Amino acid sequence: MSRTLSTTPKQDGFRAPGEFEPKAGCWLIWPERPDTWRLGAKPAQKLFVEVATAIAESEPVTIAVSRRQWRNARAMLPDHVRLVEMSTNDSWLRDSGPNFVIDGRGEVRGVDWTFNAYGGFDGGLYAPWDLDDLVASKVLETERMDRYRSALIAEGGGLQCDGQGTLITTEQCLLNRNRNGHLGKEEVERQLCDYLGLDQVIWLPRGFAFDETDGHIDDLCCFVRPGVVALSWTDERADPQYEIVREAEDILRSSRDTRGRALKVHRIHHPLPIEMTAAEAEGVDRVDSTWARPEGNRIAATYINYYPGNSVVVVPQFGHETLDRQACADLAELFAHHRIVGIENSREILLGGGNVACITLPIYAGQKQS
Amino acid sequence: MSRTLSTTPKQDGFRAPGEFEPKAGCWLIWPERPDTWRLGAKPAQKLFVEVATAIAESEPVTIAVSRRQWRNARAMLPDHVRLVEMSTNDSWLRDSGPNFVIDGRGEVRGVDWTFNAYGGFDGGLYAPWDLDDLVASKVLETERMDRYRSALIAEGGGLQCDGQGTLITTEQCLLNRNRNGHLGKEEVERQLCDYLGLDQVIWLPRGFAFDETDGHIDDLCCFVRPGVVALSWTDERADPQYEIVREAEDILRSSRDTRGRALKVHRIHHPLPIEMTAAEAEGVDRVDSTWARPEGNRIAATYINYYPGNSVVVVPQFGHETLDRQACADLAELFAHHRIVGIENSREILLGGGNVACITLPIYAGQKQS
Numbered sequence: 202m203s204r205t206l207s208t209t210p211k212q213d214g215f216r217a218p219g220e221f222e223p224k225a226g227c228w229l230i231w232p233e234r235p236d237t238w239r240l241g242a243k244p245a246q247k248l249f250v251e252v253a254t255a256i257a258e259s260e261p262v263t264i265a266v267s268r269r270q271w272r273n274a275r276a277m278l279p280d281h282v283r284l285v286e287m288s289t290n291d292s293w294l295r296d297s298g299p300n301f302v303i304d305g306r307g308e309v310r311g312v313d314w315t316f317n318a319y320g321g322f323d324g325g326l327y328a329p330w331d332l333d334d335l336v337a338s339k340v341l342e343t344e345r346m347d348r349y350r351s352a353l354i355a356e357g358g359g360l361q362c363d364g365q366g367t368l369i370t371t372e373q374c375l376l377n378r379n380r381n382g383h384l385g386k387e388e389v390e391r392q393l394c395d396y397l398g399l400d401q402v403i404w405l406p407r408g409f410a411f412d413e414t415d416g417h418i419d420d421l422c423c424f425v426r427p428g429v430v431a432l433s434w435t436d437e438r439a440d441p442q443y444e445i446v447r448e449a450e451d452i453l454r455s456s457r458d459t460r461g462r463a464l465k466v467h468r469i470h471h472p473l474p475i476e477m478t479a480a481e482a483e484g485v486d487r488v489d490s491t492w493a494r495p496e497g498n499r500i501a502a503t504y505i506n507y508y509p510g511n512s513v514v515v516v517p518q519f520g521h522e523t524l525d526r527q528a529c530a531d532l533a534e535l536f537a538h539h540r541i542v543g544i545e546n547s548r549e550i551l552l553g554g555g556n557v558a559c560i561t562l563p564i565y566a567g568q569k570q571s
Numbered sequence: 572m573s574r575t576l577s578t579t580p581k582q583d584g585f586r587a588p589g590e591f592e593p594k595a596g597c598w599l600i601w602p603e604r605p606d607t608w609r610l611g612a613k614p615a616q617k618l619f620v621e622v623a624t625a626i627a628e629s630e631p632v633t634i635a636v637s638r639r640q641w642r643n644a645r646a647m648l649p650d651h652v653r654l655v656e657m658s659t660n661d662s663w664l665r666d667s668g669p670n671f672v673i674d675g676r677g678e679v680r681g682v683d684w685t686f687n688a689y690g691g692f693d694g695g696l697y698a699p700w701d702l703d704d705l706v707a708s709k710v711l712e713t714e715r716m717d718r719y720r721s722a723l724i725a726e727g728g729g730l731q732c733d734g735q736g737t738l739i740t741t742e743q744c745l746l747n748r749n750r751n752g753h754l755g756k757e758e759v760e761r762q763l764c765d766y767l768g769l770d771q772v773i774w775l776p777r778g779f780a781f782d783e784t785d786g787h788i789d790d791l792c793c794f795v796r797p798g799v800v801a802l803s804w805t806d807e808r809a810d811p812q813y814e815i816v817r818e819a820e821d822i823l824r825s826s827r828d829t830r831g832r833a834l835k836v837h838r839i840h841h842p843l844p845i846e847m848t849a850a851e852a853e854g855v856d857r858v859d860s861t862w863a864r865p866e867g868n869r870i871a872a873t874y875i876n877y878y879p880g881n882s883v884v885v886v887p888q889f890g891h892e893t894l895d896r897q898a899c900a901d902l903a904e905l906f907a908h909h910r911i912v913g914i915e916n917s918r919e920i921l922l923g924g925g926n927v928a929c930i931t932l933p934i935y936a937g938q939k940q941s
Contacts, residue, residue, distance in 0.1 A: 203650070204650045261715075271705060271709075280573070281574070283573070283712050284712045285655065285656075285712060286655075286656050286657050286658060286709055287656050288656060339641075339654075339655075339656055342653050342654045342655060345631075345653060
């Protein structure tokens with residue numbers, strides 16, 4: 202039960218909510234592919250259980266799991282986490298899943314972007330990606346939500362909405378020749394506005410260095426609420442992100458949102474450089490059609506890749522006491538009514554190529570305008 | 572989200588509803604295996620679409636479909652039928668799915684019998700059956716319902732409840748040495764009562780001849796409402812079912828239900844003998860571990876294998892004008908407030924080994940005692 206609509210959300214009076222808006226649930230995909238996740242995904246599975254359990258305190262959690270992993274996932278997860286069977290290519294549900302749009306009458310629909318595994322055969326991370334391109338419709342079917350299919354090549358992790366018609370994204374990702382470069386900036390912006398119900402797009406030129414997704418915004422910054430952005434930060438001149446975060450801050454501070462406000466930026470210092478060890482690299486299957494993270498590969502680590510639930514904020518932790526604690530304290534200030542839950546050793550998720558936000562898909566609750 | 576409970580429904584105050592009680596939905600499994608369904612299941616798929624579409628008029632329909640058949644099923648089914656991905660061994664959801672039990676406070680739970688494909692390696696119909704034994708828990712997870720797991724080997728099609736604590740079943744099936752023969756009748760009856768919240772079991776010695784399931788009750792008779800049974804019937808002395816239906820009628824008429832009533836029996840004449848043609852048999856893959864229906868094999872056809880929805884009754888039709896019409900007229904009398912929908916050419920379902928009731932799983936609605 203998921204009609205595929207031929208209109209656009211904007212035409213139908215729908216808008217993308219901000220990530221901080223009320224949720225009806227959260228989905229994840231159980232990790233298993235051994236050419237992404239080291240040691241047959243066993244360490245990652247433990248971390249996914251931690252993330253799922255933390256979020257389940259806040260809203261109902263559903264995990265999509267392959268036929269092969271069903272019994273193992275059921276045995277590892279607590280009873281109150283729902284399993285549904287789904288075949289996928291990998292576990293980045295933020296990117297393969299739908300973006301949601303809501304109206305003022307309590308309805309929620311999904312936007313199903315075209316997915317090409319972060320660049321298809323021109324620098325993408327894995328092939329094939331046919332199953333991941335079906336993930337959005339499968340989630341929407343199970344949730345009984347109607348669907349807009351867009352020809353735009355996009356991933357949820359590359360899009361940050363304020364819920365009031367403003368989007369932050371990067372040119373590096375959406376205008377990449379391996380995504381929508383051929384369409385030109387104006388046309389891409391028009392389609393984003395149509396499918397997310399937007400009036401304003403703030404373009405940053407690039408995301409993090411070392412980000413394999415071609416600069417997803419969700420490693421760099423996110424809306425904490427309308428008008429307020431959290432930005433991953435460093436004061437280390439030698440850090441390759443040094444220039445990038447300053448460039449982003451300048452643009453964000455000089456931008457106006459749809460309400461005409463200048464954006465407030467909160468800096469959140471990111472962790473020290475994290476590199477994959479030889480032992481870790483050895484634990485990953487080598488497969489021609491999958492991008493192989495070599496030993497010593499630096500990984501785009503950031504606290505910004507957190508999950509803001511209804512009552513908890515689930516935050517990556519990297520075993521660096523001072524920085525970990527500072528990030529949690531910063532977020533506790535920004536989310537005064539939430540419990541901050543740190544995920545220790547979230548390095549194990551990061552080794553696969555992302556973090557808490559990348560593996561989670563919030564299902565937004567319908568909202569009725571009073 | 573489906574807790575596995577270690578109590579029994581009887582202990583917890585739950586009872587099995589009658590098939591005529593209010594439903595919240597209906598599930599089916601998309602047919603595909605070419606060693607059950609002729610011509611790569613294409614003719615059967617058409618019929619499943621008809622059945623699903625007919626039931627969707629009455630309650631929301633969900634179809635479980637394999638990864639491989641997802642796109643085809645989506646293209647063949649109307650938008651308002653929900654798809655969920657599920658790997659299965661075959662499409663007999665009545666048998667692989669859960670039995671439901673309800674309490675007086677609006678809760679619905681599932682009973683997950685042990686499933687062995689109608690007899691395991693001692694006369695069962697296919698091997699392996701590991702995926703089908705997981706189907707009940709997968710349905711219950713998606714529906715967010717708690718689950719009782721029973722060690723009893725049973726299938727929903729072998730059990731007919733009146734919703735008031737009475738069950739009709741057959742010794743041929745449940746006491747078969749390939750099911751629960753080793754437990755003895757008394758113990759099997761005790762477990763049935765515990766898991767379906769029953770007080771009375773009416774045992775018929777056997778089901779239909781030619782029924783590959785070892786005499787499932789759902790080819791022979793069913794409760795239309797408490798105290799009233801529809802019985803497949805024939806007056807043809809040469810019909811191998813002639814003695815069987817008379818034996819059943821005698822027992823039913825002389826039995827008392829939990830309220831002390833004698834059962835009223837309505838005879839519904841079954842169709843003329845239906846045999847698989849050579850051309851039809853040739854369309855089925857021959858596989859060692861799957862029971863092969865030979866050319867000329869008589870199939871246990873009956874109108875009793877209908878689906879009673881909230882507002883429609885979906886009835887098999889076999890291309891025999893008089894008998895088809897009579898069966899619909901009989902059911903129209905028994906279900907005065909329902910629309911009777913005949914499924915023409917349901918022979919195509921029957922060629923796989925069952926009919927409308929066998930492929931459908933009603934999801935019962937919670938009921939609050941006033």
